[in-house]
Amino acid sequence: MTIKLEALKFSILVTLAFLFVSCSNDKKTEIKTEESDKANIILFVADDHGTDALGCYGNPIIKTPNLDKLASEGVRFTNAYCTSASCAASRSVILSGKYGHATGSYGHVHDYHHFSTFDNVKTLSNRLTEAGYLTARIGKYHVAPEKVYLFDEVLEADPRNTVEMADKCKDVINSEKPFFLYFCTDDPHRGHPFKPEPWDTPNTFGNKKEGYTGVNQVTYNPENVLVPEFLPDNKQSREEIAQYYQSISRIDQGFGKLMGHLKEAGKLENTIVFYISDNGMAFPGAKTTVYEPGIKLPCIIKDPTKSKKGTTNTARISWVDLTPTILDMVEVDYEEKDFHGKSFENIIDKENSEDWNQIYASHTFHEITMYYPMRVVIDENFKLIWNIAYRLDYPFASDLWAASTWQATYRNEEEYFGNRTVQDYMFRPEFELFDLSKDPNESNNLAKNEDFSDVLESLKSKMKAFQLKTKDPWLIMWDHDSSLQGTGVNL
Template sequence: MLLQSFRVTHLQGLLPLTFLLSVASLGLKTVQASTPEDQSQRPNIVLFVTDDQSGDIHALGNPAIRTPNLDALAAEGTIFDQAYCTTASCSASRSVILSGLHNHFNGHYGHEHSYHHFSSFERVKSLPVRLTQAGYHTARIGKFHVAPEAVYHFDKALPGNARNPVLMAENVKQHLSSLDGQQPFFLYFCTADPHRGGGTREDLPHSPNAFGNIPSGYEGVESTYYHPNDVRVPAFLPDTPTARAELAMYYESISRIDQGLGRLVANLRELGVEDNTIIIFTSDHGMAFPGAKTTLYEPGMHVPMLVRDPRASQRGITNHAMLSHVDLTPTILDLAGCYSQDTNPAEDFHGRSWAELIGHSSSGDHDSDSTDKWDKVYASHTFHEIQMYYPMKVVHGRQYKLIWNIAFPLPYPFASDLWSAPTWQKQFEQGPETLYGQRTVEQYIHRPEFELFDLVNDPDETRNLALEPEHAQRLQAMQQELKAFQKRTSDPWILKWNYE
């Protein structure tokens, strides 16, 4: 059983006894993998995860950006245009991706590196460990950012500069060439782009602490130039020269990612495994600007999700099912044939498999068979950096979304890179009533306890319905949904309904 290795000493002083008992009472079972006799029939699987990227891909509706390889992936696969992270923080989000458990349950509340020192509980059984036990060879390259290593253990950690996805793809090719070909493989390919990296462009005076490093500094990567006048400024950002300069560099780093994906696919083709390899492309969360990363507003939660399965009967289609990162582990295990017949996958994970949706389009209407069970996601955020305590819980339907800001009396905390972002500083310096996108600086920093939005009529989340009497019944119903989600996933912050 998953919880047989549960150690109370890991939580003493952190969680109340009632929570420990509720966790122990879940009795989560481990999915036992049954390995087919013919390993050659099992698909290889690549999970390609970028760092701080919103849906800025030409095929996803941004004509200003050049992403030919991502466009090709979309044309050959399924676009899931309603995919969401559960927490817009790098380590915490990756722990969810690799476990199928919300971070308030797996213990990875925030960043792994340096003094932040967050990690998952030893009881967690991760995706790579499960796949290894199921007969897969597992390898990772690039950004890892979760702990402990024993919980998230891969058979092989490959070298490579995570800012150079072309070189990463070459190192992957070399490694795959060394295998005997008898095992299917799972590859976790994670770039450090387009995360901010402090690079500058001399022709853009407004771009210190921007995205990536100097574009010409990567061997084998062609620099893709974007003029600030040509970028698209999303509604949550101010349309200023500073914002446009930063967005131009953000686009450049995405074009580097695109080149890396193209090289990876070409290498898989050259190795003769492309036709038996499923590729899943996503990001850990939205772009690294205040208003997106670290928030649970739409620019922070909404992520790209492209899936190319060579076995799918339909290609180049869009499915509007609402998917969550918490669904990725069960989905990948399902694709790998790793569910046994005598266990219930729902008892192992907070998410569920959407493998059956790949290769099927949908209208997004509730009468669509492929979406009527996929019309709600949840989110749970606690920290980013250690100094950034600001727990938020979200229930997100197709039309209405509720955010519970548990620590709402506190000013909203900033990630160090976002606080120093030139786009934010230019607006902050002008005073609290200055607009930063659709909100004032003051509204961004000080938030109400509950934020209720009608995303159909207010996609930019500018009108909070939580205090409007005509929405009181809906607010109460969605608050109950949040409580049910917290109870179902053993969230210790459920106690906050009773005090504070």
């Protein structure tokens, strides 16, 4: 009797154990299935690439077939803006959804610049890790501290060789978990040495005579390149633009390689792909300025769930909108108050949206020696720039000052640099007001034109409201209102 009872107990325990394991496996299968249904995200960020140098944005000279294909399969935004035309400051906004003036990301993070994001900021990568994503980054990082911008995996490759970078991402792409890949090139940033000898040697923009493994060299004749109006059309500009183009064509090949790996993994149809840049081309008049060539950037998005392909979207979006947009795309919950930006997920496949006609920009530093805070509001056709430190000379990034494009003007004591006088470029007024519909090159400052006084005051009011809402310390410069200033005591 005792033996039978023990046998019965054993049988019940075995059955319960089987049911527990079976239920656990079912639960695991359910979780795995749920995770596998989530879309993957690739956020591809170039370094200093403007809208001036992409075939799909109207340049007939440059060869960017893979990025042009992405535009034909997705949507191309024509009014997309970074918030600060400086690498580190811009990248902090991309990954946090907040303006740098509110997170402590005032400028460059590396070396003696030492700007860093506050510890309590919760970024995109951390949020996606919590949501079950494999998060990985490769290439340029340029944000800090790491615990705020944490990724599960850090991949190593030459950030100038996007083909090599793409190959290093194969394991991430083939992951069983949904993945977020933050793919950041060093191209087409200016390359070392920044100060050439002789002075009129064009910068290489990372190009090498021997080329890069796996990359086909695509070179350009300086006579054929397109010189934007804000640059002088001379030998030096053309030679440097040719090098810039070559660097971008290398990006394009790596992007094509990455899409090839995505196709081989069978994940083209459940991966959302973004192509953006951190700021405009690394030439005086673009990078480090808040003029259109510095902050108006390429943004191409391919979302396989959207029905329309090859469309153009004129909505004004900003990099501060990227994090909430991506979280909406992959259905990860968040509080709207967590971000300064707002999601544009529901307008991606629309060509126009009346509610998306206003953006703000906030630049304070590039290098630590380049203190020149500027705030921007664009509302409909009008753009207001507030040069808060207008009494200072406009500071140059060290690599832009040494650029042969600038030095040709400086050494020859030319009156004009592109469509601006050197005097106007070096010494800015407190306010610059432009009608972008009639003056896209921002040549005619309307700030002191009485006919536009109402527009000026309206935009000033909007700018103040923006600064108050986003807790911008530089709000104090309007009327010395110290309401946003801290106590100096850690509580």
